[in-house]
Amino acid sequence: MHGPPPLPPLKAKDYKSDVKPIWCAGCGHFAVLSAITKSLAHLALPREQVALVSGIGCSSRLPAYTHVYGFHGIHGRALPIATGLKVARPDLTVLVTGGDGDGFSIGGNHFMHACRRNLDLTYIVMDNEVYGMTKGQASPTTPPDWTESKLTPHGTGLPSFNPAAIALAAGAGFIARGFSGDPSGLTDLLTEAIQYPGFAFIHVLSPCVTFHPEQKAWKQTVHEQTQTTTADRVVAAQRLQQDDRMATGLIFRSPANARTEHAAPAHPATLEQMAARFLTG
Amino acid sequence: MDRKTDLSETRSLSVAIIGSGGSGVVTTGKILLESIARFGLYALMTRSSGPQIRGGESAIMLRVADRPVASLDDHFDLLLALDWLNVDRFADELPISTESIILRDSDQGEVPPRFNLSPEQQLAAPLSQLAAESENGRANMVGLGLLAQLMGLPLETVKETAQDILKRKGDAVLASSLLCIEQGYGQAPEKKIVTPLTQPASPTTRWNISGNEASGLGAVQGGIRFVAAYPITPASELLEWLAPNLERLGGGLVQAEDELASVNMIIGASFGGVPSLTATSGPGLSLMMEGLGLAVASETPVVVSNVMRGGPSTGIPTKSEQSDLNLALYGLHGDAPHLVLSALSIRDSVFTTEWAVKLAETLQTVAIVLSDQSQGQARAVIDPPTSPMLEGKRKLAVEHADYRRYALTEDAVSPMAIPGDADCMYTADGLEHNQLGTPSATATDHQLQLDKRRNKLSGFDYGDDWADIGGEGDICLITWGSASGAAREAAERLTRAGYPTRTVAVRLLSPLPIARFSAAIEGTTHQLVVEQNHGAQFYDYLNARKVLPPTAGSLARPGPLPLRPQEIVNHIMKGL
Numbered sequence: 001m002h003g004p005p006p007l008p009p010l011k012a013k014d015y016k017s018d019v020k021p022i023w024c025a026g027c028g029h030f031a032v033l034s035a036i037t038k039s040l041a042h043l044a045l046p047r048e049q050v051a052l053v054s055g056i057g058c059s060s061r062l063p064a065y066t067h068v069y070g071f072h073g074i075h076g077r078a079l080p081i082a083t084g085l086k087v088a089r090p091d092l093t094v095l096v097t098g099g100d101g102d103g104f105s106i107g108g109n110h111f112m113h114a115c116r117r118n119l120d121l122t123y124i125v126m127d128n129e130v131y132g133m134t135k136g137q138a139s140p141t142t143p144p145d146w147t148e149s150k151l152t153p154h155g156t157g158l159p160s161f162n163p164a165a166i167a168l169a170a171g172a173g174f175i176a177r178g179f180s181g182d183p184s185g186l187t188d189l190l191t192e193a194i195q196y197p198g199f200a201f202i203h204v205l206s207p208c209v210t211f212h213p214e215q216k217a218w219k220q221t222v223h224e225q226t227q228t229t230t231a232d233r234v235v236a237a238q239r240l241q242q243d244d245r246m247a248t249g250l251i252f253r254s255p256a257n258a259r260t261e262h263a264a265p266a267h268p269a270t271l272e273q274m275a276a277r278f279l280t281g
Numbered sequence: 282m283d284r285k286t287d288l289s290e291t292r293s294l295s296v297a298i299i300g301s302g303g304s305g306v307v308t309t310g311k312i313l314l315e316s317i318a319r320f321g322l323y324a325l326m327t328r329s330s331g332p333q334i335r336g337g338e339s340a341i342m343l344r345v346a347d348r349p350v351a352s353l354d355d356h357f358d359l360l361l362a363l364d365w366l367n368v369d370r371f372a373d374e375l376p377i378s379t380e381s382i383i384l385r386d387s388d389q390g391e392v393p394p395r396f397n398l399s400p401e402q403q404l405a406a407p408l409s410q411l412a413a414e415s416e417n418g419r420a421n422m423v424g425l426g427l428l429a430q431l432m433g434l435p436l437e438t439v440k441e442t443a444q445d446i447l448k449r450k451g452d453a454v455l456a457s458s459l460l461c462i463e464q465g466y467g468q469a470p471e472k473k474i475v476t477p478l479t480q481p482a483s484p485t486t487r488w489n490i491s492g493n494e495a496s497g498l499g500a501v502q503g504g505i506r507f508v509a510a511y512p513i514t515p516a517s518e519l520l521e522w523l524a525p526n527l528e529r530l531g532g533g534l535v536q537a538e539d540e541l542a543s544v545n546m547i548i549g550a551s552f553g554g555v556p557s558l559t560a561t562s563g564p565g566l567s568l569m570m571e572g573l574g575l576a577v578a579s580e581t582p583v584v585v586s587n588v589m590r591g592g593p594s595t596g597i598p599t600k601s602e603q604s605d606l607n608l609a610l611y612g613l614h615g616d617a618p619h620l621v622l623s624a625l626s627i628r629d630s631v632f633t634t635e636w637a638v639k640l641a642e643t644l645q646t647v648a649i650v651l652s653d654q655s656q657g658q659a660r661a662v663i664d665p666p667t668s669p670m671l672e673g674k675r676k677l678a679v680e681h682a683d684y685r686r687y688a689l690t691e692d693a694v695s696p697m698a699i700p701g702d703a704d705c706m707y708t709a710d711g712l713e714h715n716q717l718g719t720p721s722a723t724a725t726d727h728q729l730q731l732d733k734r735r736n737k738l739s740g741f742d743y744g745d746d747w748a749d750i751g752g753e754g755d756i757c758l759i760t761w762g763s764a765s766g767a768a769r770e771a772a773e774r775l776t777r778a779g780y781p782t783r784t785v786a787v788r789l790l791s792p793l794p795i796a797r798f799s800a801a802i803e804g805t806t807h808q809l810v811v812e813q814n815h816g817a818q819f820y821d822y823l824n825a826r827k828v829l830p831p832t833a834g835s836l837a838r839p840g841p842l843p844l845r846p847q848e849i850v851n852h853i854m855k856g857l
């Protein structure tokens with residue numbers, strides 16, 4: 001009754017690939033990568049059972065830096081790729097990563113619909129309030145008076161959008177805010193999000209030191225939320241309206257379970273039976 | 282040429298039924314089509330409806346013959362009008378000749394002058410009056426009985442068919458319908474107005490199927506188990522067929538939020554190892570293009586079934602046109618080799634869709650299958666379809682040491698690892714990459730991967746299925762998709778008239794097997810490229826491939842009216 005000796009448990013570094021990130025020194029995204037690998041190690045997930053899906057952006061480069069299955073897709077479409085993968089392969093743990101531009105601008109429609117579809121996915125958005133990859137344009141979360149981009153020299157003049165509030169309104173069951181400057185807090189949130197049996201959205205404040213150097217000050221302004229997690233959508237909505245968008249923690253957690261797309265067919269049929277339905281007479 | 286001689290050799294009967302919304306035209310057509318099938322004959326039934334969502338006018342056009350029917354005829358022999366409301370909207374689609382007969386409900390007013398009929402060509406029958414004699418009686422059922430009688434279909438066959446098709450509607454409706462059919466059947470006019478159909482000696486097994494259903498069946502036979510799509514006319518029935526049937530097979534369909542989502546969902550599912558497809562029409566295909574580029578670059582097999590309609594933009598959503606060819610061929614950005622196929626008939630939609638799935642899986646690429654409204658939403662009585670010989674399985678990773686997802690191999694297809702496979706973890710990428718899949722912007726990697734993605738398609742042996750070639754002669758009709766039906770019939774008419782004609786109906790549009798194409802048209806002296814679009818898209822494509830002699834002509838005519846055989850014959854005769 002002697003099987004092969006048990007493999008030593010995987011460490012966070014075992015979930016990292018040896019591809020060198022293209023990120024600028026000091027970019028917030030490094031800490032998110034670490035937190036993800038730590039939380040995968042903590043949950044002892046077999047690497048081949050994990051898939052990381054992303055769109056396009058600095059943040060979306062993350063899958064290549066991990067040693068699990070990955071899909072680096074196209075701008076804004078990470079959630080649909082992940083949706084197809086999860087429906088086809090419910091056995092996999094599917095994580096989705098991306099940026100604020102990827103998720104809230106070009107991919108905004110998918111964000112709403114992934115929230116309401118409520119598949120068992122974890123969606124991690126690294127919000128730096130800018131399009132980092134394309135060298136610093138305004139995103140939907142950029143403050144209206146930010147004038148650093150040549151495209152919008154007078155600022156966007158548009159109210160910035162509150163991703164957590166949108167997720168709540170669209171029906172997400174798990175909504176949290178994390179900060180790349182607090183890697184251990186982020187790891188805990190991620191671990192809980194991955195285990196959550198439904199669509200889990202983590203809005204991660206992740207500074208772009210190159211195009212938003214002032215975000216280095218987030219170290220001082222980000223704080224833990226004062227209230228405890230609520231399971232009441234109305235309460236959560238109220239809190240999010242008064243939110244300074246700098247409070248971290250699990251904001252909302254619904255007790256409802258994820259939908260499973262793949263029930264056993266109620267009326268199974270073979271291809272031959274299907275074809276036979278077209279016979280005349 | 283004399284069309285009458287043609288008819289005596291290719292006996293067929295063309296019948297149209299028109300009426301406003303709610304008059305039951307479509308149900309009448311369904312019962313008639315299935316009755317014809319049970320009688321042992323072949324038929325094609327197309328359907329035209331107005332722009333209204335519900336309650337508009339509609340028409341069904343049915344052509345019956347003792348051999349498979351792939352095209353409408355030039356004229357209708359018999360037209361049954363349940364009413365004349367909005368008839369102007371589709372009168373263009375109802376060509377009639379000096380021999381056509383129009384049969385109208387006597388309560389519904391005279392035949393409109395635009396049909397320009399002689400008095401002998403007009404008949405009236407008291408359809409509504411007879412219907413009113415029974416409770417819930419309906420004029421369309423009386424009309425059905427009368428039509429069946431005129432066409433020579435046995436009353437029992439029609440009644441049994443009606444019983445099967447109407448049983449869901451409850452006993453009362455069924456009983457009154459059967460009564461109406463009998464009454465109509467008893468209303469024989471004094472003179473014989475069409476030659477009745479004759480029953481074949483030994484009817485064989487037949488199918489009654491629509492083009493969209495045929496595409497769906499081909500898809501699941503090819504192995505498709507996941508579909509994501511966004512509804513669009515005229516592809517929706519394909520999705521409606523797939524949803525319950527995928528479920529029966531243990532697969533599933535997701536209704537996506539848009540086509541950007543649907544194409545990416547199928548990429549995700551296919552990455553997960555499940556053969557996947559989406560169905561759409563022109564506007565949706567346009568939205569999918571960026572995603573298809575990703576599938577090509579990441580070598581993730583996916584299939585798109587594109588049921589074409591009149592374009593550009595919203596165009597004519599309910600009518601047919603073959604005008605998405607350029608989009609399918611050239612719509613992807615970058616150098617993105619992929620497969621483009623065309624379904625040559627309703628029956629061929631099974632074969633071609635199944636083949637497309639198997640090719641996409643074998644070659645780890647994108648396959649776009651072009652069908653169109655005239656085929657997708659039409660029904661036909663056909664011989665059972667065939668399946669391609671290709672096994673069509675994905676080449677999976679077996680070597681786990683030093684796994685390279687985009688390894689350069691002899692056939693340029695790399696073994697694909699599926700999530701769950703230990704030691705083969707990789708990141709699929711739309712960024713140019715090296716053999717490992719790691720992003721790379723070097724000239725060498727770009728060249729190697731471009732070559733690989735091209736060579737796996739160009740080096741594959743597609744065999745004889747690339748086209749359906751028929752007939753021998755000096756004249757050659759080169760065509761694709763649904764235009765093949767009219768072209769084939771035109772070739773037969775020309776051949777019978779002493780102008781032997783060959784047809785080359787191309788199923789594999791891209792990559793076009795150049796050598797085989799040249800061999801197929803070799804020995805012909807007059808080539809005509811036949812297609813239903815305004816821009817001569819196929820003709821231009823073939824010219825760009827330099828496979829046509831400079832003298833080859835083009836017959837390119839946009840929708841919404843279907844191409845008809847005589848139109849092609851006339852075009853050839855003019856040029857001779």
Ligand SMILES: Cc1ncc(C[n+]2csc(CCOP(=O)(O)OP(=O)(O)O)c2C)c(N)n1
Nearest residue numbers: 056057058059075099100101102131132133
């Ligand atoms: C269809 C398309 N449009 C535009 C781009 C260019 N583009 C690449 S990344 C990006 C924005 C990325 O911003 P974000 O998602 O916030 O990621 P970050 O780089 O800030 O991490 C844009 C506009 C693209 N790749 N594809």
Ligand code: SF4
Nearest residue numbers: 024027058132208209
């Ligand atoms: S540009 Fe900004 S987001 Fe991109 S890597 Fe540099 S610091 Fe990070």
Ligand SMILES: [Mg+2]
Nearest residue numbers: 099100128130
């Ligand atoms: Mg950003």
